[in-house]
Amino acid sequence: MNTIYSLKAVLSELLFDLFGVDDIAIDLQETKKEFNGDITLVVFPILKRSRLSPEATAELIGIRLLEKTNIIDTYSVVHGFLNLTYSRGIVIKTFDTIKATPGFGIRKVDKSLPSSMIEYSSPNTNKPLHLGHIRNILLGMSISKILQASGMNTIQVQIINDRGVQICKSMWAWSQFSNGETPESSGMKGDHLVGKYYVLFDKEYKKQVSQSISSGVSEEEAKKSVKCIVQVQEMLLQWESGDSEIVKLWSKMNNWVYSGFDKTYKRLGTDFDKNYYESDTYLLGKIDIEEGIKNNVFFRKKDNSVWIDLSSDGLDEKLVLRKDGSSVYMTQDIGTAIQRFKDFEINSLTYVVGNEQDYHFKVLFLILEKLGYKWANKLRNLSYGMVDLPTGKMKSREGNVVDADDLMDQMELAAMKLSNELGKASFYDEIEHKELNISLGHGALKYFILKVDPKKRMVFNPDESIDFNGNTGPFLQYTHARISSLIRKGRGEQSKWSWDDFSLTEKERDLILFLSKFPEIIDSAALNLNPSIVASYLYDLAKIFNSFYQQHSVLNAETAQIVAFRVDLCKQIVSVMKTGLGLLGINAPDRM
RNA sequence: GGUCCCGUAGCUCAGCUGGAUAGAGCAUCUGCCUUCUAAGCAGACGGUCGCGCGUUCGAAUCGCGCCGGGAUCACCA
Numbered sequence: 001m002n003t004i005y006s007l008k009a010v011l012s013e014l015l016f017d018l019f020g021v022d023d024i025a026i027d028l029q030e031t032k033k034e035f036n037g038d039i040t041l042v043v044f045p046i047l048k049r050s051r052l053s054p055e056a057t058a059e060l061i062g063i064r065l066l067e068k069t070n071i072i073d074t075y076s077v078v079h080g081f082l083n084l085t086y087s088r089g090i091v092i093k094t095f096d097t098i099k100a101t102p103g104f105g106i107r108k109v110d111k112s113l114p115s116s117m118i119e120y121s122s123p124n125t126n127k128p129l130h131l132g133h134i135r136n137i138l139l140g141m142s143i144s145k146i147l148q149a150s151g152m153n154t155i156q157v158q159i160i161n162d163r164g165v166q167i168c169k170s171m172w173a174w175s176q177f178s179n180g181e182t183p184e185s186s187g188m189k190g191d192h193l194v195g196k197y198y199v200l201f202d203k204e205y206k207k208q209v210s211q212s213i214s215s216g217v218s219e220e221e222a223k224k225s226v227k228c229i230v231q232v233q234e235m236l237l238q239w240e241s242g243d244s245e246i247v248k249l250w251s252k253m254n255n256w257v258y259s260g261f262d263k264t265y266k267r268l269g270t271d272f273d274k275n276y277y278e279s280d281t282y283l284l285g286k287i288d289i290e291e292g293i294k295n296n297v298f299f300r301k302k303d304n305s306v307w308i309d310l311s312s313d314g315l316d317e318k319l320v321l322r323k324d325g326s327s328v329y330m331t332q333d334i335g336t337a338i339q340r341f342k343d344f345e346i347n348s349l350t351y352v353v354g355n356e357q358d359y360h361f362k363v364l365f366l367i368l369e370k371l372g373y374k375w376a377n378k379l380r381n382l383s384y385g386m387v388d389l390p391t392g393k394m395k396s397r398e399g400n401v402v403d404a405d406d407l408m409d410q411m412e413l414a415a416m417k418l419s420n421e422l423g424k425a426s427f428y429d430e431i432e433h434k435e436l437n438i439s440l441g442h443g444a445l446k447y448f449i450l451k452v453d454p455k456k457r458m459v460f461n462p463d464e465s466i467d468f469n470g471n472t473g474p475f476l477q478y479t480h481a482r483i484s485s486l487i488r489k490g491r492g493e494q495s496k497w498s499w500d501d502f503s504l505t506e507k508e509r510d511l512i513l514f515l516s517k518f519p520e521i522i523d524s525a526a527l528n529l530n531p532s533i534v535a536s537y538l539y540d541l542a543k544i545f546n547s548f549y550q551q552h553s554v555l556n557a558e559t560a561q562i563v564a565f566r567v568d569l570c571k572q573i574v575s576v577m578k579t580g581l582g583l584l585g586i587n588a589p590d591r592m
Numbered sequence: 593g594g595u596c597c598c599g600u601a602g603c604u605c606a607g608c609u610g611g612a613u614a615g616a617g618c619a620u621c622u623g624c625c626u627u628c629u630a631a632g633c634a635g636a637c638g639g640u641c642g643c644g645c646g647u648u649c650g651a652a653u654c655g656c657g658c659c660g661g662g663a664u665c666a667c668c669a
Contacts, residue, residue, distance in 0.1 A: 032612060042611055044649070054649095080649090081612060124669085164669065305667065314595075315665085322667040329669060358596060359664050385597075386662080422631065440631085452605065455597065457662065459604090468631055470617040471605080478631045486628060536606060539616080550624095550633045592631080 003071060003090055003516065004028065004039065010069045011041065011061075018064065019049040036076055037083030038513060044080045054080035086513065092499050095512045098572050105518040105579055107151035114345045115153035118144045120352035121270075122159050125257040126166040126198045128191040129264050129404040130394060131387050131460060132354070138449050138585060139384055140352040141270040142531040145583045150526035155344055159276040159336065162254050168235040170194045171249055172228060173201035183256050189263065189405065190256030204228055264404050268442075269585050276336065282327060285335025288371065289321050297370045308367060318363050333364050334371075341375055348378035350529065355383040355455065382529040385457030402462055411441030411466065418468055424592065439587035440474050447473030450584050451535040471539055473586055476577065479542040483574040484590040486554050490567035497568070501561035507548035511569060514544055518576050522583070531584060538580045545573055 008028060015021045025045040031037040043050075043057045050057040055077055062075035062082055073087035098104050120140020123129060129137075144154045174181075174197040183190040205228050212222035223229070238246040265271065289306055292298045298308050298320060306321035320330050340349060351361060361381045369376035388394070394401040415437040419425055425433055444466050451471065452458055468474040504512075518537070525533040554566040578588040 027611075029611080034613075040612090044611070047649085079612070161669075166669075303667090316594085318665095319667060324667080326667085328667070354663095355597060356663055362596085383597085388662090418631075424629090424631090448604095456605085457598065464618095465604080467604095467618070470631090472617080472631085474631055475617090478629080482629055482632080489628065532606090536616090539606090543616085546632060547634090549628080553628060555628045591629080 003086065003094055003513075007039065007069070007071050007084075010065070010071065014061065014064055014068055015046065018060065019046060021046050021049045025049075031083050035078060035081075035083050036085065038086045039084050041082040041084065042080060043082055047080075058082040086509075088504065091504065091509055091512055094516045095569075095572075098512070098515055099568065103575075103579070104515075104572070105522055105576060106149045107519070107522075109148060109151055109153055111153065113153060114347040115155045116147055116348045116350065117155045117157060117340060117344065117346045118147070118350045118352065119157050119159060120144075121265075121272075122161065122353075123261060124161040124166055125191075125194070125254050126170045127195040128189070128257075128260060131402040131404065131407060132394060134268070134404050134407070134445075135384060135387050135449050135458075136352055136354070137265075137268055137270055138446055139382060139454055139531065141268070141585050142450055142534075142583060143350070143352070143382060143526075143529055145585070146522060146525045146531060146534065149522050149579075149583060152526075155273045155346060156271070157274045157276060157340075158272050159278060159281070160258075161278050163239065163250075163279045163282060165232060165236055166198070167250065167254070168232045168239065169201040169205075170198040171246075171253055172232050172235060173197035173204065174253065175249070176204075183259070189260040190258070191260030191264070192403075192405075194253050194257050194260075201228065201232075267405075267408055278332070281336045281339065282332050283335075284339055285327060285331040285333070286321065286325075288334055288338055289331060292367075292371055295372075297367070308370070310363065310366060313366060315359075315363060315366070318367075320367070329360070330364065330367070333360075334367060337364070337368060337379070338373070341373070347375065348380065349375075350380045350382055352382045352384070355385055358383050380529065382454060384454040388457065388459050390459060390461050402460065407445065407462070408442065410462070411445050412437050413441070414466065415441035415444070415468070415474075419592075427591070436589055436592055439589050440468070440477060440592065443473030443477050443581075443586045444468055445473070446584055446586050447476065447535060450531045451539070453532050454530060474592075476538055476542050476581060477586070477589055478592060479545060480574060480577045480581065480588045481590060481592040482549070483545065483570050483577070486570050487567060487574060488590075490555055490563065490570070495560035495564040497561040497564040501559065502565065505552060507544070507551060508566075508569065510544055511541075511548060511573065514541055515572055515576055518580070525583075534580055534583050538577060538584075541573070541576065541580075 008023075008026060011026055011028070012023050015026065027042040027045055029040055029042065031040045041058070041061065043054055043061065046057055046061075047054060050060070052060065058077040058080065062077060062084075065072050065075065065084070070087055071090045072084045074085045076083045118140055121129075121133060121137050123133060140156070144156050147154050174194070177200055178197065181193065183193050186193060188196070205226065208226040208228055209219075209222045212226055213219055217225070235246055239250055289298060292308075293300060293306065298306050300306050301323075303323045304325070305319060305323040307317050307319055309317050311317065318330065319328055320334070322328060337349065340346065353361060358381065361379075361383075365376060365379045365381075368379065386393070389400070389402065391400065416433075419433070419437060419440070428436065448466055449458075521533060521537045525531055552566070554570060555563060557563045557566055581588045
């Protein structure tokens with residue numbers, strides 16, 4: 001339907017007829033604000049074939065274009081730039097199409113097609129979620145919605161790192177220090193309680209190490225031999241051998257953590273279709289390694305460890321099985337990926353993972369390709385930069401993290417405070433007001449994180465980073481609420497309008513043309529695994545609307561027909577805003 | 593040392609499949625609420641696009657080389 005595509009088709013034919021140029025040379029781009037027009041053809045690439053001056057070439061194309069199509073109304077030539085203005089007819093048609101398309105921008109999903117699997121969050125169970133997880137979760141959640149909107153079925157999964165030395169540390173400390181403390185008895189969220197003991201372990205460990213050192217043991221030796229760490233190692237072995245007491249404790253503490261995570265996920269608005277647990281999957285992959293040895297993908301060294309040589313791909317040798325036959329991370333990831341393609345009818349798998357693991361995933365994908373899985377080229381990595389604090393890196397075991405729950409509390413509080421300052425509280429009853437502050441606080445946080453290109457590293461300053469003015473979530477929500485209000489108030493206006501009743505203002509044209517880009521924006525965000533594309537589109541849309549709003553009155557427009565038309569236009573804008581914010585996981589309140 | 597990512601206004605970021613005078617927000621300053629929500633709008637101020645060389649009619653954008661920041665290359669997870 002898109003006007004740019006139809007224009008490109010016409011141009012393609014025309015330029016071939018005129019000069020014999022191919023599509024590659026057709027460079028169409030939006031016209032800069034300073035010039036008249038909507039879209040610009042850059043004619044420089046055509047000059048070689050046209051053998052005319054830039055101006056003459058542009059003129060010639062302009063004239064012919066007007067003869068050939070009614071998409072374009074007028075043109076102007078500035079140097080080598082042919083600026084084209086869409087005709088009223090095509091603008092009208094564009095708006096009619098948008099209006100006639102329910103859920104404009106969202107492509108229908110064919111349920112019978114294979115799905116795309118997205119893995120994200122992937123927490124450890126020894127500590128609560130923090131700001132780093134928030135970036136991961138928001139990206140995963142948002143990209144899942146975007147993929148759905150672009151017409152894919154999705155399966156959202158997380159792999160929960162529920163075993164290993166980390167959780168044993170929490171278990172050990174709890175056994176030592178807790179006196180049987182539980183989430184119920186302490187009133188703490190389960191994940192926070194377990195995290196508390198993880199930090200306690202670290203303190204105790206450091207204490208024991210320094211005591212050991214002062215009694216004459218070398219630092220290196222002390223770190224390995226201190227009582228608490230030795231006991232943790234024993235615990236891990238007991239867990240692996242299925243010791244019932246240990247497994248019971250492990251299971252109890254993990255369940256505390258899960259109920260805590262569930263609350264946080266719910267608050268963030270995410271939900272997984274399936275959880276994978278590392279305790280179930282950590283043995284996967286060994287069989288595949290054996291298979292790969294037979295096929296000469298892997299090789300065994302003298303000490304019995306198994307490797308893959310990736311030097312011909314510009315990478316190193318990589319271990320896939322230890323000399324004692326036990327797995328490394330890579331082993332599990334190989335096995336888990338293969339398992340997933342068996343478990344589900346999926347045709348792609350996207351991992352949302354911090355960029356510190358780029359190398360790991362590059363290797364993983366390469367190994368799976370070498371193992372001959374044809375879906376290996378459908379593996380993707382949405383890699384994102386770390387979130388650091390002004391004071392440096394967050395470290396859970398040292399406790400200097402921005403906790404996910406605390407952060408959301410803080411955001412809600414800030415929204416409440418601002419709303420009271422602005423004197424808006426009186427419009428609402430208490431519950432409604434609370435919900436609104438949740439929407440706005442979370443909107444600010446989500447937009448702050450998602451508007452940035454995922455691959456950029458970001459510094460988060462809890463005191464300064466979050467704003468409610470300017471290029472922010474609440475600004476978009478405010479714009480949405482404002483338009484909603486117009487529609488509410490305009491409901492009484494029953495006038496019918498037709499295109500013959502009025503001419504379009506410049507801002508109205510801008511809005512219609514800008515709205516029409518929404519589907520491409522979604523496709524582009526899906527293709528690039530980048531929600532920030534949606535975020536900046538919505539921001540631009542809001543800017544254009546607010547500018548329109550300031551210049552023209554909707555409800556007090558010159559005639560009843562124009563009022564009716566503008567209300568209709570508002571309906572389309574509000575729909576795109578709401579859909580778009582939804583893709584970012586942000587609520588769009590009707591008033592605020 | 594090898595590899596990957598980042599470097600654009602005082603700060604936070606767009607723009608990067610080459611195109612016209614590099615755009616927003618925050619901060620600072622000026623206007624605009626007795627008319628549809630001022631969490632807004634209009635404007636001012638603010639730039640050697642890290643540096644150099646190259647490719648090109650044209651480079652923030654592509655290539656090469658530096659510089660700065662981060663990550664990674666574990667029989668850790």
